[in-house]
Amino acid sequence: MNIIVFRDTLFHFSRLIAASIIMLLITACYETDQEVIHIDQGAAVDGLVGDYSHDGSTMTTEITAVAYSNDYRYRRVDEDGSVTTGLLRAMPLKDTIYLVQIFNDGATTYTLTFYDFRVGSDGSKTFERMIYQAPDAAIHALAEQHGVEITEDEFVDFWLSGNSENMMSFLLAHRDFPFVSDEWNY
Numbered sequence: 001m002n003i004i005v006f007r008d009t010l011f012h013f014s015r016l017i018a019a020s021i022i023m024l025l026i027t028a029c030y031e032t033d034q035e036v037i038h039i040d041q042g043a044a045v046d047g048l049v050g051d052y053s054h055d056g057s058t059m060t061t062e063i064t065a066v067a068y069s070n071d072y073r074y075r076r077v078d079e080d081g082s083v084t085t086g087l088l089r090a091m092p093l094k095d096t097i098y099l100v101q102i103f104n105d106g107a108t109t110y111t112l113t114f115y116d117f118r119v120g121s122d123g124s125k126t127f128e129r130m131i132y133q134a135p136d137a138a139i140h141a142l143a144e145q146h147g148v149e150i151t152e153d154e155f156v157d158f159w160l161s162g163n164s165e166n167m168m169s170f171l172l173a174h175r176d177f178p179f180v181s182d183e184w185n186y
Contacts, residue, residue: 029157034164037089042090043090043091045090059078062075086102112160115127130182131180
């Protein structure tokens with residue numbers, strides 16, 4: 001009897017741990033219906049312009065500079081051949097990690113996420129989507145501290161509401177969280 005209770009308890013505990021890890025690691029981006037990184041806040045990212053392949057995938061991304069601004073155009077070709085184009089704007093967060101605002105052509109929402117942009121000593125360029133590691137409770141407390149409302153959708157993305165200045169201060173406060181590479185890296 002004790003062995004069965006222990007096995008069931010261990011099983012439920014392991015499911016709880018797995019769910020906690022997923023909630024810590026899946027929170028990779030935010031969405032909102034307004035521009036958060038305004039045109040005068042975008043930063044030039046050294047070496048960003050170019051063509052990128054994605055490890056273990058046929059997906060490619062081409063990034064070009066927009067004249068007279070720190071904005072960039074992107075064209076991503078997914079493995080199935082579908083093409084997504086749009087505008088991205090970056091703002092330094094910490095080290096080589098940037099807060100990035102993505103606006104797909106024809107979209108009505110802005111995506112805000114974090115990327116690590118690096119240029120190697122050999123000139124090789126990589127960009128990698130990063131995930132902050134923080135429990136939902138900490139994120140919601142941070143949002144409340146900055147006057148931002150967060151709602152979650154069925155895909156575990158967070159929808160931000162509030163004024164853009166408050167959203168910006170909330171997002172920049174993420175610099176205090178540790179980041180890890182997003183295994184899906186899209």
